[in-house]
Amino acid sequence: MGQDNMRQPLLETKGLTKYFKTKRGLLHAVDHVDLQIGEKRTLGVVGESGCGKSTLGRTILRLIEPTEGEILYKGERIEGYTPAQMREMRKKMQIIFQDPYASLNPRKTVKDLIADPLKVYKVPKEQREEIVTRIMETVGLAKRFEQVYPHELDGGRRQRIGIARALVLHPEFIVCDEPVSALDVSIQAQILNLLMDLQESHGLTYLFITHDLSVVRHISDDIMVMYLGVVVERAPSKELFANPLHPYTKELIRAIPMPDLKPEHRLSNSLRGEVSDPIEPPSRCRFAPRCNYCSEACMSRDPELRDVGGGHQVACMLYNKE
Numbered sequence: 001m002g003q004d005n006m007r008q009p010l011l012e013t014k015g016l017t018k019y020f021k022t023k024r025g026l027l028h029a030v031d032h033v034d035l036q037i038g039e040k041r042t043l044g045v046v047g048e049s050g051c052g053k054s055t056l057g058r059t060i061l062r063l064i065e066p067t068e069g070e071i072l073y074k075g076e077r078i079e080g081y082t083p084a085q086m087r088e089m090r091k092k093m094q095i096i097f098q099d100p101y102a103s104l105n106p107r108k109t110v111k112d113l114i115a116d117p118l119k120v121y122k123v124p125k126e127q128r129e130e131i132v133t134r135i136m137e138t139v140g141l142a143k144r145f146e147q148v149y150p151h152e153l154d155g156g157r158r159q160r161i162g163i164a165r166a167l168v169l170h171p172e173f174i175v176c177d178e179p180v181s182a183l184d185v186s187i188q189a190q191i192l193n194l195l196m197d198l199q200e201s202h203g204l205t206y207l208f209i210t211h212d213l214s215v216v217r218h219i220s221d222d223i224m225v226m227y228l229g230v231v232v233e234r235a236p237s238k239e240l241f242a243n244p245l246h247p248y249t250k251e252l253i254r255a256i257p258m259p260d261l262k263p264e265h266r267l268s269n270s271l272r273g274e275v276s277d278p279i280e281p282p283s284r285c286r287f288a289p290r291c292n293y294c295s296e297a298c299m300s301r302d303p304e305l306r307d308v309g310g311g312h313q314v315a316c317m318l319y320n321k322e
């Protein structure tokens with residue numbers, strides 16, 4: 001983060017919370033998350049499936065209404081915006097989904113799919129044509145695909161449609177929700193490179209969600225690790241990989257092949273147990289049941305996210321010196 005702390009972040013949340021009512025009780029999908037993303041920066045969000053990444057991204061865009069907390073865009077609170085105000089905001093804030101196929105109408109051609117957002121915002125037909133041609137070029141979709149249907153394309157090209165649709169209204173901020181997770185490894189790098197190039201050329205700010213730490217390593221300036229709805233660690237990307245502190249982060253890193261990882265950062269046992277649902281979680285460390293370093297203190301209260309210097313924060317009793 002460093003320098004970004006001095007400037008106003010493009011996007012910030014304070015105590016952002018989303019609880020879902022379920023038959024078994026209140027599910028704490030996102031629980032008091034504070035984050036800041038500087039302009040033209042990327043915040044990576046990682047954690048296992050079910051830890052609240054998508055809910056966080058969607059709540060920020062208000063595709064899901066927050067239960068509590070603030071969402072600030074350029075310092076302005078948007079969580080109370082009316083639908084009309086949000087409609088304007090949505091031009092600036094977009095989302096790219098994991099599976100573009102699921103979010104694309106199979107009966108529409110590539111050209112029409114990309115023109116959709118322009119129609120929604122009443123861009124005149126004469127202009128739409130030209131904008132679509134330009135954006136297809138930008139995302140690397142050849143003109144010959146204009147009249148084809150999404151099912152005729154491979155995953156990488158379909159994701160390029162998803163990216164084109166997100167980009168066509170000139171947003172500033174994009175939530176990328178597992179944008180390469182459904183793609184073959186060989187195509188993942190192409191899409192990641194495209195996203196990084198677009199960030200540079202269009203001055204974009206990303207919240208980049210993935211369950212795969214290796215994917216966010218190069219694309220993120222900062223990385224935030226989530227576990228059952230809470231942030232357990234956050235640090236500049238390089239720092240997180242060089243010096244992971246939370247036992248959970250260490251396990252995530254251990255799970256990817258990393259020859260340069262120091263032995264002391266490896267844990268003796270691999271992650272044990274299952275992720276539970278965060279339904280009315282008791283006041284204790286949420287990772288405690290799976291943690292090899294769990295002590296009595298971890299079972300009696302929830303560790304706060306604490307600064308350990310260098311823009312590095314961790315929520316773990318091991319670093320809770322007092």
Ligand SMILES: Nc1ncnc2c1ncn2[C@@H]1O[C@H](COP(=O)(O)OP(=O)(O)O)[C@@H](O)[C@H]1O
Pocket residue numbers: 020021022027029047048049050051052053054055056277278
């Ligand atoms: N609409 C919903 N109703 C009830 N529970 C939900 C809903 N959406 C998500 N959840 C629950 O919230 C938690 C976080 O889900 P999600 O944000 O999709 O996680 P991730 O994207 O990290 O896999 C999960 O336990 C999930 O089952």
Ligand SMILES: [Mg+2]
Pocket residue numbers: 053054055
């Ligand atoms: Mg998700």
